[in-house]
Amino acid sequence: MTAIHAIAEPAQDPAYAIAMAQFNAVADRLGLDDGMRALLAMPKRELTTNFPVKMDDGSVRVFTGYRTQHNLARGPAKGGIRYHPQVSLSEVRALAMWMTWKCAVVNIPYGGAKGGVAVDPKALSQGELERLTRRYASEISLIIGPHSDIPAPDVNTNARVMSWILDTYSMNVGFSVPGVVTGKPVELGGSQGREEATGRGVAIVAREAMQLMGKPLQGARVVIQGFGNVGSHAARILHQWGSNIIGVSDSSGGVFNPKGLNPSDMEEFRAAGGRYCDYPGNNCITNAELLELPCDILVPAALENQITERNAPSIQAPLIVEGANGPTTPAADAILKERGITVVPDILANAGGVTVSYFEWVQGLEHYFWSLEEVNDKLERIMTHAFNEVAAFSRRESVTMRDAALMLGVQRVVQAVKLRGIFP
Numbered sequence: 001m002t003a004i005h006a007i008a009e010p011a012q013d014p015a016y017a018i019a020m021a022q023f024n025a026v027a028d029r030l031g032l033d034d035g036m037r038a039l040l041a042m043p044k045r046e047l048t049t050n051f052p053v054k055m056d057d058g059s060v061r062v063f064t065g066y067r068t069q070h071n072l073a074r075g076p077a078k079g080g081i082r083y084h085p086q087v088s089l090s091e092v093r094a095l096a097m098w099m100t101w102k103c104a105v106v107n108i109p110y111g112g113a114k115g116g117v118a119v120d121p122k123a124l125s126q127g128e129l130e131r132l133t134r135r136y137a138s139e140i141s142l143i144i145g146p147h148s149d150i151p152a153p154d155v156n157t158n159a160r161v162m163s164w165i166l167d168t169y170s171m172n173v174g175f176s177v178p179g180v181v182t183g184k185p186v187e188l189g190g191s192q193g194r195e196e197a198t199g200r201g202v203a204i205v206a207r208e209a210m211q212l213m214g215k216p217l218q219g220a221r222v223v224i225q226g227f228g229n230v231g232s233h234a235a236r237i238l239h240q241w242g243s244n245i246i247g248v249s250d251s252s253g254g255v256f257n258p259k260g261l262n263p264s265d266m267e268e269f270r271a272a273g274g275r276y277c278d279y280p281g282n283n284c285i286t287n288a289e290l291l292e293l294p295c296d297i298l299v300p301a302a303l304e305n306q307i308t309e310r311n312a313p314s315i316q317a318p319l320i321v322e323g324a325n326g327p328t329t330p331a332a333d334a335i336l337k338e339r340g341i342t343v344v345p346d347i348l349a350n351a352g353g354v355t356v357s358y359f360e361w362v363q364g365l366e367h368y369f370w371s372l373e374e375v376n377d378k379l380e381r382i383m384t385h386a387f388n389e390v391a392a393f394s395r396r397e398s399v400t401m402r403d404a405a406l407m408l409g410v411q412r413v414v415q416a417v418k419l420r421g422i423f424p
C-alpha cells in the first residue's frame with residue numbers, strides 16, 4: 001500500500017499531519033486499495049481567495065481565505081468557518097477531512113468541508129469584521145449553497161457572522177436563502193439548541209463514557225481547556241448534571257479551584273470584563289499546567305495539537321473527551337493508549353454541533369420548526385447511539401475508540417463511494 005503524504009505547501013499545519021497519519025493508519029487496517037486511498041486522502045475541491053477589505057482608517061488590506069470540500073459521496077458538504085491568524089490551507093484541509101468522517105460516524109447525510117480566513121478578528125472593528133465576512137462570503141459563493149456546501153460557526157465565528165453570510169449570499173442571488181448556513185439566529189430560521197449543541201454532545205458522551213467505565217458523573221472532577229462555545233456549554237451542562245468543574249482556561253491562561261467553579265458565574269464575570277484569575281478563590285495557572293491537573297474528565301476544547309508526546313506522560317485524567325478537533329497528536333495517542341487512558345475522539349465527541357446543524361437544515365427545508373425539547377431529545381438519541389456503536393466496534397475489534405470511530409466513519413464513506421461508482 002502506498003501511504004499518501006502531505007500535499008506540497010510551504011508550511012504544513014500540524015493538524016494536517018495528524019489527520020493524514022490517522023487516515024493512513026486506518027486505511028491500512030481496513031486494507032483500502034491504492035485508488036480508494038488516494039481518493040479519500042485528497043480534498044475533492046478547494047478554493048483559495050485573496051481579497052481586499054476597506055479598513056476604518058481608509059487603507060486597504062488583503063486577507064487570505066479558504067474553503068475546502070473533502071468528500072461529497074454521502075451528501076452536500078458541511079463544515080464550519082474559522083477566523084484565526086494561523087488559519088492555512090493545510091489546516092482547513094485537515095478539518096474538512098475530519099468533517100467527512102464525523103458526519104459518517106453519526107450517520108448524517110453530509111460530506112465534509114471547512115473554511116477559514118487568516119485574521120485576528122479581535123484586532124478588527126465590528127464594521128471591518130462585517131466587510132471582511134461579506135467579501136469572503138461573496139468569494140466562496142462560487143462553491144457554497146444550500147444544496148452543495150453549507151457553512152456553520154467554528155473558532156471565532158458565531159450566529160452574527162452566519163447572518164452576514166446568509167444576507168450576502170441572498171443579496172447576490174436576489175432572494176433569501178436561509179439554508180445556505182446553519183448556526184444562524186433562531187429569528188432567521190436557526191434551530192433551537194444549536195448554539196449549545198456541540199457542548200451538549202460533549203457532555204452526553206462524557207456521561208456515557210463514565211457509565212461505561214463504571215464511574216459516577218456526580219461529583220466527577222472536570223477540567224476544560226478553551227472556554228468558548230464548545231467548552232463553556234459543556235462545562236455548564238456537566239455542572240448541571242452534578243460534576244465539579246475544577247479548572248477552565250482560554251487563550252490568556254487558566255484557573256484552578258479544587259472546590260469547583262460555577263460556569264455560569266464565570267461567564268458573567270468574564271462578560272463584565274473580569275479576568276478568570278481575579279475571580280475570588282481561583283488559582284491562576286498556565287494552559288500547560290491545566291492539562292496536567294489531577295481530574296476525572298479532561299476536555300480539550302480549544303485548538304489542535306494540545307496533547308503531544310511531551311505532556312501525554314503527565315496527563316492525570318483517566319478519561320479525555322475531545323471537544324476540539326485534533327487536540328491529540330498520534331504520538332500522544334500511543335502514549336495515552338499505553339497508559340490505559342480512555343479517549344473519546346473528536347469525530348464522535350464534538351459531533352453534536354453538526355448533528356443539530358443537520359436538524360436546522362432539515363427544519364429549514366421543511367419550513368417547520370421543532371421545540372428545544374424535540375431537538376435535545378433527537379440529539380441525545382443520535383449521540384448515545386453513535387457512542388454505543390463506536391464503543392461496541394472498539395470492543396469487538398480490540399482497538400481504541402479513536403480507531404473504532406475512524407474505521408466506522410471511513411468504512412461508511414468507502415461504501416458510499418463504491419455504491420455511486422466512479423464517474424464517468
Ligand code: NAD
Pocket residue numbers: 153154155156157198225226227228229230231249250251252287301302303304323324325350351353354
Ligand atoms: P470559540 O472561538 O468559541 O472558543 C475557543 C476558545 O478556546 C476560546 O475560549 C479561546 O480563548 C480558547 N483558546 C484559543 N487558543 C487557546 C489556547 N492556545 N489555549 C487555551 N485556550 C485557547 O471556538 P469553539 O467554536 O468553541 O471551537 C473550539 C474547538 O471546538 C475547535 O477545535 C473547533 O473546531 C471545535 N468545534 C467547534 C464546533 C462548534 O459548533 N462551534 C463544533 C465542533 C468542533
